[in-house]
Amino acid sequence: MPELTSRLLLAMPTGDSGRDAALHVKPRDIRLVAERLLCQDWFLEDVCGLDLADGLAVLYHFAHWTRPGRVVVRVMLERDKPECPSIEGIYPGASWHERETCDFFGIEFTGAANTTPLLLAERLDPAPLLKRPEQRIPRGRVWPQGEWVGPAGGHSLAEELMSICGEEGEQ
Amino acid sequence: MAILTAPVQALAAVWSMVVGLRVTITNFFKPQETIHYPRQEVPPSHLDSFRGHIELVGTDEDPAKARCIGCGLCAELCPSFCLKVVAEDLPADPTVSYESHNGADQLMPRPKFKAPPPSQAQPRKLLSYHLVYHTCSLCGLCVQNCPAGSLRFSHDVYLAGASRGRFEFDLMERLRGQAAHGGPKGGKAHA
Amino acid sequence: MSWPAADPCQGLEGDLYARVFAEGARDDTLILNMGPQHPSTHGVLRVLLEMDGEYVMRAEPVLGYIHRMHEHMAQNRAYVQFFPNMGRVDYLHALAWNWAWAGAVEKLAGLEVPRRAEYIRVICTELNRVNSHLLWWGAYLLDLGAVTPIMYAFEDRELVMDMLQLITGSRLTYSSFRFGGVLTDIDTEFVSRCRAFLKRMPERLEMYRELVTGNAILRGRLEGVGVIDQMTARRYGATGPVLRGSGVGYDVRRAEPYGLYHEFDYAVPVHHDCDCMARYMVRMDELEASLSIVAQAIDGLPEGHCIHPDAPRGKWRPPAGEVYFAVEGARGKIGVYLASDGTEIPYRVKLRSPSFSNLSLFAEIGQGTLLSDAVAILGSLDLVIPEIDR
Numbered sequence: 001m002p003e004l005t006s007r008l009l010l011a012m013p014t015g016d017s018g019r020d021a022a023l024h025v026k027p028r029d030i031r032l033v034a035e036r037l038l039c040q041d042w043f044l045e046d047v048c049g050l051d052l053a054d055g056l057a058v059l060y061h062f063a064h065w066t067r068p069g070r071v072v073v074r075v076m077l078e079r080d081k082p083e084c085p086s087i088e089g090i091y092p093g094a095s096w097h098e099r100e101t102c103d104f105f106g107i108e109f110t111g112a113a114n115t116t117p118l119l120l121a122e123r124l125d126p127a128p129l130l131k132r133p134e135q136r137i138p139r140g141r142v143w144p145q146g147e148w149v150g151p152a153g154g155h156s157l158a159e160e161l162m163s164i165c166g167e168e169g170e171q
Numbered sequence: 172m173a174i175l176t177a178p179v180q181a182l183a184a185v186w187s188m189v190v191g192l193r194v195t196i197t198n199f200f201k202p203q204e205t206i207h208y209p210r211q212e213v214p215p216s217h218l219d220s221f222r223g224h225i226e227l228v229g230t231d232e233d234p235a236k237a238r239c240i241g242c243g244l245c246a247e248l249c250p251s252f253c254l255k256v257v258a259e260d261l262p263a264d265p266t267v268s269y270e271s272h273n274g275a276d277q278l279m280p281r282p283k284f285k286a287p288p289p290s291q292a293q294p295r296k297l298l299s300y301h302l303v304y305h306t307c308s309l310c311g312l313c314v315q316n317c318p319a320g321s322l323r324f325s326h327d328v329y330l331a332g333a334s335r336g337r338f339e340f341d342l343m344e345r346l347r348g349q350a351a352h353g354g355p356k357g358g359k360a361h362a
Numbered sequence: 363m364s365w366p367a368a369d370p371c372q373g374l375e376g377d378l379y380a381r382v383f384a385e386g387a388r389d390d391t392l393i394l395n396m397g398p399q400h401p402s403t404h405g406v407l408r409v410l411l412e413m414d415g416e417y418v419m420r421a422e423p424v425l426g427y428i429h430r431m432h433e434h435m436a437q438n439r440a441y442v443q444f445f446p447n448m449g450r451v452d453y454l455h456a457l458a459w460n461w462a463w464a465g466a467v468e469k470l471a472g473l474e475v476p477r478r479a480e481y482i483r484v485i486c487t488e489l490n491r492v493n494s495h496l497l498w499w500g501a502y503l504l505d506l507g508a509v510t511p512i513m514y515a516f517e518d519r520e521l522v523m524d525m526l527q528l529i530t531g532s533r534l535t536y537s538s539f540r541f542g543g544v545l546t547d548i549d550t551e552f553v554s555r556c557r558a559f560l561k562r563m564p565e566r567l568e569m570y571r572e573l574v575t576g577n578a579i580l581r582g583r584l585e586g587v588g589v590i591d592q593m594t595a596r597r598y599g600a601t602g603p604v605l606r607g608s609g610v611g612y613d614v615r616r617a618e619p620y621g622l623y624h625e626f627d628y629a630v631p632v633h634h635d636c637d638c639m640a641r642y643m644v645r646m647d648e649l650e651a652s653l654s655i656v657a658q659a660i661d662g663l664p665e666g667h668c669i670h671p672d673a674p675r676g677k678w679r680p681p682a683g684e685v686y687f688a689v690e691g692a693r694g695k696i697g698v699y700l701a702s703d704g705t706e707i708p709y710r711v712k713l714r715s716p717s718f719s720n721l722s723l724f725a726e727i728g729q730g731t732l733l734s735d736a737v738a739i740l741g742s743l744d745l746v747i748p749e750i751d752r
Contacts, residue, residue: 184578222531
């Protein structure tokens with residue numbers, strides 16, 4: 001368990017922006033994080049792609065029926081090979097969100113059972129919501145310097161979000 | 172005891188049908204709500220707030236002349252590019268310079284828009300004003316933001332045509348026609 | 363029986379979705395397209411069904427028939443120019459989507475909204491919710507085979523549409539919210555019509571109870587059908603009446619308060635049976651709750667502006683950053699994720715639509731149901747396909 005939180009970065013968005021905590025997660029850890037969040041009874045609101053100068057970001061927004069606040073899980077992907085493991089085995093509702101994100105951004109969600117286009121008739125090249133290189137903004141513009149970003153290990157909120165709900169299974 | 176509850180349940184079910192039938196029969200004899208167009212029409216008072224296609228508003232002195240100052244803000248704001256506004260260019264005045272707003276680097280967290288930007292303060296003579304109604308979504312941005320109050324919604328609910336040209340309006344000509352007939356058919360300026 | 367060597371049916375296997383779907387099918391089942399032209403799918407929804415007689419073995423919704431790329435349009439126009447799109451995303455609760463967009467940008471830029479404008483927003487949005495639920499009720503019963511209630515529902519809807527026309531100018535796709543308030547103020551005509559409507563509705567709702575809710579045939583068709591347990595609802599992200607019919611009292615107006623909803627005393631109906639009847643009852647109770655909110659708001663309407671005098675008009679630049687704003691729509695939780703780069707045009711807008719998540723669980727709960735029950739389940743989810751496809 002401590003190993004997972006040590007690999008995460010926790011960011012606290014400033015001001016009143018609808019998000020209370022942001023976890024920066026490596027692609028290979030997204031399934032573990034999703035599992036932990038499901039154990040804590042968070043539900044997936046949506047999966048959203050974002051085209052930044054640093055790469056393609058995938059944002060998973062989670063909310064809770066009884067706890068106030070929203071958690072966003074941010075995954076940065078390489079632009080030339082944007083692949084991210086699918087969490088549809090944990091949150092079946094993510095399947096459609098991931099297909100939509102693949103339609104719009106060309107991000108491939110590995111391990112997904114159904115990868116047919118959801119909203120578009122066929123995959124487009126370039127993907128419709130990708131930006132031209134001169135239009136992309138750096139991540140610092142959208143996630144400003146005022147937002148504290150640091151290692152999640154040891155932080156009480158991160159520990160609570162990631163608290164154990166069973167054996168840490170195979171990846 | 173099923174032998175008793177089953178008939179009771181069946182009777183309750185049948186009774187619910189009777190109750191429903193009573194409702195529908197009562198409503199059958201109530202007067203009709205639907206207005207049979209074209210034998211009847213919606214009363215004009217019901218249309219005061221209806222958003223039909225936009226039209227120009229005439230000045231008080233001369234109803235055939237629009238209040239429009241030719242700033243083009245309506246055409247700029249239209250999300251569907253429905254408007255074509257042609258206004259006379261101002262005579263070139265080398266001594267006057269206007270600041271460009273597009274070059275502003277600062278972020279404006281609380282912008283104040285009390286005074287219209289300089290480009291709108293100088294009235295220009297309006298040469299033509301065309302509306303292509305096909306893609307208009309009646310959002311009202313043009314009407315809301317006109318600095319001269321020169322636009323309002325018309326109230327023509329019965330607009331119908333057999334050709335595409337029927338929905339492309341020369342609004343200056345429409346205004347002249349309305350002024351010749353003594354004013355538009357009802358309606359206050361909206362927003 | 364053997365087909366001739368050159369299969370005459372070659373090339374008639376259907377499109378990509380039908381072919382992928384048919385791969386896992388048994389030999390003796392029927393692959394049926396429900397939609398996209400279908401009176402009961404509430405929009406252009408296509409559901410591929412593998413049918414064994416009257417039973418649905420597998421169901422898979424196919425989307426995209428009304429996909430208009432609203433998120434791309436948002437990246438191509440100024441903030442205020444996106445308002446008309448919001449009415450077209452969900453035409454039945456257009457004002458909730460208007461509010462979601464206005465609220466997201468107001469949150470990003472820290473704009474204030476006057477109290478009177480907040481009250482007007484509440485009144486209009488709750489009246490719109492009443493309209494949406496009335497249409498859902500009529501259309502749902504039409505799907506189930508009852509042709510009369512939709513006419514009664516539309517009679518009531520006409521009164522609400524006339525009221526909302528007074529302030530928004532439109533009957534269905536409203537775009538009358540702006541950043542910092544609303545476009546037009548409400549006047550005495552609106553207030554008197556609203557009061558008359560509030561007086562009329564209780565007996566109409568009683569009539570609906572007599573005609574429909576107590577009807578034994580309706581109970582037989584809806585009770586026990588389409589059970590969605592809480593775990594399924596959580597894993598698919600279901601919200602709104604679909605979730606509240608499964609015993610979870612989650613309402614965005616209480617969970618993430620926005621506007622001035624905290625000043626009103628209203629019920630959030632929850633039913634625990636998890637079936638179609640529970641979702642039906644939740645929406646019927648929500649009609650009464652919305653009417654009570656409107657009554658309180660009309661009585662307590664404060665004086666003031668209908669839009670903040672310093673509110674930005676036309677094209678303007680909010681600060682850079684991102685924001686997520688959610689409102690409670692008639693179908694569930696509407697979310698707008700907005701990322702801004704400080705220019706006049708948004709950088710990224712993601713519209714989180716409640717029907718999208720609600721429909722995604724149909725593939726799981728539709729298995730093993732009768733076809734007519736599948737229609738009942740789809741109707742009870744209260745789908746608006748343009749909202750799903752955006």
